[in-house]
Amino acid sequence: MHVLLDSLAMIALCYVMGFLFQGFYRQFNARLQRRWGPSIWQNLYDNMKFLLKSETLIHGPMFFFGPMIIAAGAITTLLFVPFLKDSDWLQGVSTHGNLILIIYLLVVGPLGNALAVGSSGNPFGVMGVTRGLTRLMGLEVPFFLGLALVMLQHETTSVHAIMAAQDGIAHWNLITNPIAFAVILLPFIASQNASPFDVVGAPVEVYAGPRVEFGGRLLGVLMTQNMMMTIAKLVLVVDLFLGGASNVLELIAKAFALFLLTTAISAAFPRLKTEQTVDFFWKVPLGLAVLGVVLNVWLI
């Protein structure tokens, strides 16, 4: 019962934080471009509008199940991420999982959705999926290597343990292992599907990419999981590098700070091509990661 309530709370928190953060992102972007921008609730409106569409077209059963899989994947992922430390609440089932599992869970949903994209028969969608997978190939290596540095540092894959080890700001992994944070920062932005690594859903190049055939309520589901996933990833990085959070306010503050950082970076750069993205990830963050490995493993 506790787990159920806890899970519901996590999902709700995620959703609310999700649309608020993304609303903020839109407004932040608008202000940078000297516009008024939409209201901070705009993402809620968009999401609700899609969920309330009266017509939805599907291209076969798999097309329908794809968004369901991705949503289930998002929920599963966020339930495996502990939101708070030293608390009974907002833990989900995170004691039964670990960091590597979470990293892989992040991919399960999108791949399930890729099946739906494929079964729609729209070549643009598949093109987008391929680009997404290619980008994943680029970002995952430095991202995972950065996290591996953290796992090595604490000799565990458990997020709880890593979080517990960071008591006090001086023990934050951000401070103790800055290279790891530097390594994962850009791949993290890419995994959030934010600029400059947002070629996957590019409306101009690939006609909205994987979402080309999704409309109506299915698109609503996709948006919902996207918002929740954004938060889950943010919380994960907060857990790993910013020492986690003891209460919800702290969590929101830390996640927001991190979000602000990534937002600022993505607002400043234009979009890269797929191969540029991969090449970039394999040169800069991966080079940095190798440096980190040498420092961590061989020299210290």
Place this chain on the structure above:
Amino acid sequence: MEFSASPVWFIALPLLAAFSAPLWTRWHLLDHLLFGVPLVLLILALGLFPTVHEAPLLETIVIAPPLGIHLHLDSASLLLVTLFCFAVTLVAAFLWLGATDSHLRGRRPFVLILLLLVGGNGLVLTGDLFNLYVFLEIAGVSAYVLSALRDDRPALEAGLKYLIIGSVAALFFLLAVVLVYLQTGQLNLAAVAREFAAIPPAMQGLIALLMLIGLGIKSELFPFNFWVPDVYRGSDPAVTALFSGLLVKAFLFVLVHLAVLIWADPAVARVWLMTLGALTLIVAELAALRQDDMRRMLAYSSLGQIGLIMLALGFFSETTTAGAFFHMINHTLVKLLLFLVAALLLRRCLSLRLEDLAGAARVSPLAAGLFVVGALGVLGLPPFGGFMSKLWMLQGFAEAQRIWPIALILFAALIEAGYYFRWIRVLYAPVAPAASADTKTTPEPWAAYAPLLLIAGLMLLLGVAPFLLETSVVEAAHALLDRDLTLQSVLGVAQ
């Protein structure tokens, strides 16, 4: 039983049978006797194993001392005689039971094959240099004529070439014999062996070289074996099976036997023989890669195996020698099988060229299957006997911590696999076989396959249960290598 125990019979019986050929022709017994005579000898040889196990059998027919016929039946020669009789029996059975061409039936082949047996048996049995030369000529002449038996151009050419090169080889050998006689006044091998060390070293060297070249040509060692493919290509496959299975083995044995007996110190001979063996092995296997005619390919492969056997024999260690003897048996079996399969395929597809045999497995599946068995056997892949004998030799080298022969043998085997599997692949190619194959010829009678199946069965048996032959092979190696024992048994004195 004293009567049957004499090694003379191995020479006398086929000789008698051959000379009374007109009689058998009249009684229509040629086929039966061609099969029966070696079979009787085979049974005799098998029966002699317990006796020879006790002590070697000697038979001396003195003409005028020191001239005479010395026959020396020890474990080694008995093993080879058994093998030869078996080979001739099988070929005879094949000729008898199959749809054999007319030129391979009748008086001429009957006489020649039996003479070949006489020559082979004589070569391994004799204990006298001059007799050795005589038997060498008997075997040689019968082989020349056998290869020219089919009166067409390639056959005649092969026969002629064989005649020329064979005579040259005999000449070399004769020269050596003459020199030995001049130097020592002896022709009995044991006696020669005892006195050889007294000859001036340069003369020793010359004699050795002459013998090496003469016997090297006959036993198909590397720089002297250029004639082999042409002769094998021109002759009938059934005949070639005998060349490869019987004749070469006899000469190899003679070469090593002489080397052991005459040179007390094997170190020098080891260098020469192993070098020649290794060269033969590697050159032949490489050259075989590009052969497009099955007979030529088999000829090269046969050369390669000879090189392998020579490599192992030339090492003069008991294990490798035992392995080499075992390999001789296996190789004889395999080459009989392969050449007889080639004979069958030739009759069926009218050609043995690579492109004409594409898809032949559809026309004669059993023959193709037997070819596969033969190829696996010759490559030394388990579960066939070839593997065990190869392993035996390799293990001998490993025991002595000699790595290079192991590497060489394995490398050569890989190259060998390169062409054998190419042939297998061609036989099983998914194309319709050439048009000539299916219409013009009648299918082979099932009986023709009987000897082949027997060989395949034996190969499998030897591969699964190599211990069956272990004692005889080890004893043969012992008999071949133990010079003192031979001298003692012949001369009655230890040196």
Place this chain on the structure above:
Amino acid sequence: MYHKSDCEGFQCEQRMLEANLGQDDAGLGVVERLIGWLRQRSLFVLAYGTGCGAIEMRPLMTSRFDAERFGIIGAATPRQADVLVISGYLAVKTLKRVIRSYEQMQEPKYVIALGSCTINGGMYWDSYNTIKCLDHYIPVDMYINGCMPRPEALIEGFTALQERIRRGEPGGYQRYRDNIDWYKANQRRVFGDNMPPAYTYDWYSEGAT
């Protein structure tokens, strides 16, 4: 069935506007009002740049006019779009694509037509290849007059459309669905045998609700 005697398309607009002015949100429950309110806050626009009017669509999204503050944002594909903007005159060729795009949009969906060309052909009124009365082929929800209308006018039009959505008025898509035979007959008159495929609309008549 559509009756010829009744007014056609845009001609009804004024009457409908007036009719609805008096009864604000009449007959709608709380849920419907909420839904209407949410829908009008978020309009995804598929801008079909058929004619010169397309030039006026771009400034709409820029910092100066910033349509995003109304929840109006571009969509890449018709599947995600709520509003189809026809920006200018339509040739026969483009009409076919417009119809196909419109039929691929998911309901509720709206059509905004820009400029006089969409009303009566405008300056192309006597062209052999220009569609003169767009409303005969697809149901137009909102006309924005002018040649060309400025972005301010566009925003005006959008807000008017938002107002109608909020009030839960029946959109043009319902008209299209009810009068599909008439629309198709009109389209066939233009296209002849060269009609867009039937599978994007034929489920209308199968009684799906």
Place this chain on the structure above:
Amino acid sequence: MNLILKLLFLAVSLTPALTLLTWGDGTLAWPLFGGFELLFELGPLSAFFLLLLALGTPLVALPMARGTPDRAAYGLFALLLLGMQMLLLAGDFLGLFIGWEVMTWSSYLLLIRSTRTTLEGAQTYILFNLASAFLLLAGMLVFYSLTGDFRIAPLTEASAAGRWAVFILLGLAFLIKVGALPLHRWIPLGYDQAPDLFSAVLAGLISKMGLYGLLLLPTLFPDALAGLSGRLLNGPAAGYGLAWIGAITAVVATFKAISQQDIKRLLAYSSIAQLGYVVTAIGVGSSLAVGGAIFQTLVHTLVKLLLFITFAGIVLQTGQRRFNDLGHLIDRMPMAFFAVLIGIIGLAGMPPLPGFAAKYLMFVGLIDARWLLLLAAMMLSSTAAFIYCYRLIYGPFLGHANSPEARTATEAPWSYLVPQVVLMGLLVLLGIFPGFAIEVIVDPVLMTLGLTPIGAPSWGELATPYGGYDGVVLMTVFGGAFVIVTALFWLARGQMRRAGSPYDLSFAGEVPTADTPLHYGAGMGRELRRIPLIGWILAHTTAGVQAGLTRQTLAAAGLLGGLYRRDPQTWTLLAVLVLVVASTLLALNGGWF
């Protein structure tokens, strides 16, 4: 008669299972010669591989028994089984080698029964495999010369040079079988050209024998290879090289797989890549990594059997095997779709299927050994694998049907479906209960290898010192979330309808037709060439090296063969010449030199 033959064949295919169940602790000895014996016994390591065999063979045999019986194939298959069982049961190198060779040639003969084999493919297959076998033979002879015995036993007393020689020879032999780069070329050719069902045996079972051999290495060199050359970071230094071979194999083969146009070739390359992980993990040598390796072996067997059998069914039904020529089979062959779906989830190593458990163990093993660069390489390969996994399911099943056969195909016969269902079930069960696999299958093997067992608190839980996860919880959460989300979606208002035509696509207002190139399967992955690293890898192959080697060998053969085309005069002259030269030398030296 046919029925009896088929039943006999199926009975033969059950022999590994019978052996596994009935063998017990006994040993069987068969004398050879010179005091050598073939010793057969069943250790836990052999039992594990025998279990794979016992699982795999009946499943492949069932579809093979369909149609008119192919007696030769049945016979060869029986021989193959005999060889593999001998290999696994052998307690000494002799038996291992004999089994290895019987397996090699019988598999070759099975391979050339396909009409698709080319001379090049067949030759490459047999020569690589024989090279592997002869290396094994050389290794065991060196082993024999060091110890005087063929028994498989730790090699502790020999000299360092001797131990390295054995390690390198045996390692090379097994790496060829596993298909490590650059010795892999026979795999794509062989798997591609083999009869479709036999490819399943090749990929699922025969390749495992190489892994069996590699797992023997820690037995020969105790202390998980560290005894050979000391330690590097937290792992054995000798294993470091092995691990890099595995990692590079995995990376390069994955990229090669992505660029393939033929399903079976893709699977072949993916097989190479998957086994590359195992090689890496064996190199790490810790109990976590080796446990992962064993687990991955198990998973790979199941997955490759499943995929190859399924695709064999597709090829049977459509006659097409290229991504271009299939498409949209999801409606026509739903079972095959599910099979491939489960297969690729396992292949990609994603939770909740057991591929993840295996990868998790291997990753943790690498972190534990502090070999993070290897971890990066493995991560690269396993992420890139998503692309080909997606191709595998998109190309045949999604998108648009691209050939008449793909438009009319029907589900494969039941004899293909039964193995699919069984394998899918096994994969899902293993995914839910990773702890079960650890406890029952992996731990006994680890103990034989002298490593500490991993252990599992419960069947559902995978636990390591680094943390773990619970398969049951994972499956429950994911399944529950999926059901709830779907239910909520259905409960909410609004109608849903299915597109009236596959061509109802948003395609920039255009109306695509059957002629429009809508199926993206063929071109997928082509753009990857623009990424410098991948472009470089894809532009290079070992085919040229192999062709060059063949050419040089044949040239040498021609040269030597030319010697043999002369007249008798030349031969005689040569003999005389040798005599003269040699005797002159002799005379000069005054005797033997």
